[in-house]
Amino acid sequence: MYGWLWHRLPGPAGVRALILTVAALAVLAACFLWVFPAVAPFMPFNETTVGE
């Protein structure tokens, strides 16, 4: 999967590594901003109130 991606990317190794790093950071940012906040309410360890 990642090998295939590596071969499909243009440019020398340095450019490819840069593109992959930026892509990984973008994925991480999307997770922090949207994915994790959406998933968190389903996690079973953060209830603080009584009586539900």
Next chain:
Amino acid sequence: MSSETTTEPPAPTRREQRAAGRSRARDVFYGVVGVIGELLITLGVLLFAFLLWQLWWTDVVGNHAQAEIVAELPFEPVPTATPSAGAPVGPVIAPPRRDEPPVMAEPPHATTFATMQVPRWVGEPERPISQGTDRATVLDVLGVGHYEGTAMPGGLGNFAVAGHRTTYAKPFNRVEELQVGDPLILKTTDNVWYVYRVTSTQIVPPSAIDVIAPVPGDPGAVPTERMITLTTCHPMYSAQERFIVHGVLDYWAPTSDGIPAELAGGA
């Protein structure tokens, strides 16, 4: 036997085909295993990122947001002593008042109406208290939440609040450090201090709703005391039980009189 030899292609060609097919199948197999492996590694990295987000980033965002909320509350300035009379410069200590305290009406949902300071939790910031106890609009974003329908600060009955003990700025992280007699200091947007003192702590199952009853543990009773109750999760990082702190009002004071002695820094 004889018919078989005539219908089948020559033996070497078939062996070659079989060998080629086998190696192709092996390529596909290892390809699939490789992709599954990479997906699992990716999933592991994402799970680690989720932990980082939940255990660290929600605190960073929460502390920043809650500090801003507290800074924007419309408090009147607290008087400071004038240096003229030879008295030490510094905050004025408000004389405790134990007459009938003013009690504000319940504000609309998700409105911040007070702050809480706990001298025992040295280093912890002043936390905002807002109306409501659902996570999406209050506890995860505004800090401490007031159980709707329970008493307001200073009121007869039970001023009950919930807060996170881990994650989302964890306002009640150090709840287990509280000891009987410790002050819990509230300041409302009506500019009144309410100083409560811890009377007991307990650990209950999540269903124990009577801890926030007007008389804790006795849901039907008519309250005669002005209580405070904090609820948070227990043990940490779990939703198995709830840690409960009960307290009772010691005194109140208008903020124009000064600050509570308990806040005057080690005094």
